[in-house]
Amino acid sequence: MTRLASIGGAELLLLWRNWFALSNALLLPPFFGLLFIPQLAEAGMDAATGATLAGGMIGVILAIVVYYNLVSAYVARREELSLKRLRSGTLNAAEILAGTASPAVVIALAQSLLIVVITAAHLDLPMPANPVLLAIGVIGGVVMFVVLAAASAIVTGTVELAQITTMPMLLACFLGAGLVFPLDTLPGPVETAFTLLPLGPIIELITIGWAGTGTLTDAIRPLLLLTAWTVGGTLIIRRWFRWEPRR
Known part of the structure; x- marks a missing residue:
């Protein structure tokens, strides 16, 4: 844990000095909340719909704060x-990748908790029916996006290219979050395809855990996905991840 904390502390300092990455981590997620939550509160909705939209907002947070920022961070290091210097020491691969990801993970978890509190207050949603399942959806989503x-x-190849290589995933997550349009208005095959994307199981687990829709058996599919x-x-990663630039 001490070694992970050392890497995480150094990474946090680098994040603090990188205004672009810091603004992505701290400013974009609140922007989405301020943009969508008041509109949803005026419309009114049941617990399941509110939980689904909260899951979509959390998913967008994870995609931006964890996935996008970490792609840039891993490439830059x-x-x-x-990464090569750390790999030549006593640290193993998992410790290096986890330590580098730790600041983004902490920020994402804190903002996800904030979204849950604010959404519940503004949309007058009940307390989560299964908080453990909700937490599994959020934490599992964090781990998945770190790996991805x-x-x-x-x-x-370069930090600049991260804006291009991450675009398909970010676009899929944003559209699949259900914030722009309800997914149930899409044709069946298209809706099914969106649920198979990385954001799909996160939203589904948060919805089941918060609104209590369905049984624990219904959570097996998103857990497996x-x-x-x-x-x-x-x-x-184990097969192709590179610890030094390709010359």
Whole structure:
């Protein structure tokens, strides 16, 4: 834990000095909340719909704060040879990647909790029916996006290219969050495709955990899907992740 804290502290200092990454982490998520929550409060909705939209906002937070910022961070540390120096020491791969991700993870979890509190207050939603399942959806989503960020760093040659390589995932997450248009208004195959994307199981687990819609059996599918994305990304990292620039 001490070694992880050391890497995390250094990464937090670098994040503090990077105005662009810091603004992405701290300003964009509140912007989405201020943009959508008042409109939703005026419209009125049941607990399940409110929980689904809260899950969508949390998913967008994870996609921006964890996924996008970490792709840039992993690529930058690789190009600076920081990852190579850490890898040549006593730290293993998991410790290096987790330590680098720790500031983004803490910020994302704090903002997710804030979204839950603010959404519940403004939309007059009940307390979560299954807070454990809700927490699994959020924490599992954080872990999955950390893994996917490291996997995306493999095909990202420079920090500047991160804006391009992360765009498909960010666009899919934003559209699939259900904030722009309700997913149930889409044709069946399209809606199913969105639920299979990384954001799908996060929203589904948060909805079930908060609104209590369905049974624990209904949570098996999103849990398996979340696990599949995480395991798939982990296998890609173990096979192709590079610790130094390709010369």
